Amino acid sequence: MTPNGKVYLIGAGPGDPDLMTLRAVRMLGDADVVVYDRLVSPEILAMAPKSADMVPVGKAPKCHTVPQDQINEILAERALEGQIVARLKGGDPMIFGRGSEEAAYLQARGINVEYAPGISAAQGMAAATGVPLTHRGLATGVRYVTGHLAADKTLKLNWESLADIDTTLVVYMGASSIAEIALRLMSAGLPANLPVLAVSNVTTPRETRLLSHLGQIGVDAQTLALRTPVLFVIGRVVSLYQQAALNQMPPLPAAIAGE
Incomplete structure (x- = not known):
């Protein structure tokens, strides 16, 4: 004292x-x-x-x-x-x-x-999975947003600005709203086949990963019932996950990997 x-x-x-x-x-x-x-x-x-x-x-x-x-x-x-x-x-x-x-x-x-300062969950995800937040030819920038609902139960996000195919979008606190987020992003112009990686309890022994795409992530996340905290990484950089996974960890189960 x-x-x-x-x-x-x-x-x-x-x-x-x-x-x-x-x-x-x-x-x-x-x-x-x-x-x-x-x-x-x-x-x-x-x-x-x-x-x-x-x-x-x-x-x-x-x-x-x-x-x-x-x-x-x-x-x-x-x-x-x-x-x-x-x-x-x-x-x-x-x-x-x-x-x-x-x-x-x-x-x-x-x-x-x-x-x-602390290593952010997004940075921890990149280190744990091998998925970069930016990558030449795939993403020229990265944006962090919160999927937490406002007091009036709405998402206060600018969907048009977020629907940028050249930017990696990282969603924090979005476990309960990822289905709506995906629909809004697709309505704003992002393709349904854009890959999405969800990571629960990143960098801990309790870590769980889910590989999906924008048109399916709402269903997949609910089916797997990922435990919070969950981080969602949306963008073309996620296409590098399988390549990184071959060097870092066993492949995902077929039902999860979408094979």
Whole structure:
């Protein structure tokens, strides 16, 4: 404990402890209290100091165990008590992690905030599967979007801008809405045979993969019942998956691979 508490916003990465940065490991090791999300893997939680107070604040789809306002208050209260608080988030806290919102709340109260960036789930997927996010001749760029439904149950996305055949589209938090996302993208011009790779619990021992295409992913994802978190990679780069898989892992079952 220190007279002047602080909050570390730590990106835990996609789940594999080997993918945490040295800064993230150091910050976690200094923590008096660890406030962690549901998506932080048990392997990474095991790296926290044995003396640290572990505070789960995880949110599941349609079930916010601890509201964001209360999370903000927990972080502020612990820091103002003089504790070093590790706010542990899956992936990177600045990519769909609400890290900037929490930082603004804390800084407005005079609390020091430091960051440790994390490997994003998309980057972890690329490393785990061999599917690149960009590739010459297949994708000149990549876009990250959230498939999370807004309060009015709609998807606030610009479908015309997303339906770019030259761009890889990565959808976070889209397990419950991927069927609608696929239909919208096809309506905006993307072909039904555009390949899609879905990866559940990427880089962890619980990882599951599903290879499909835009016209079928809604049915396939529901049939396989992938466990969250699920990342969807949509684009021509996914065509490289089978080639990469030959060097990295056994082939997918025929029913899943669409053979």
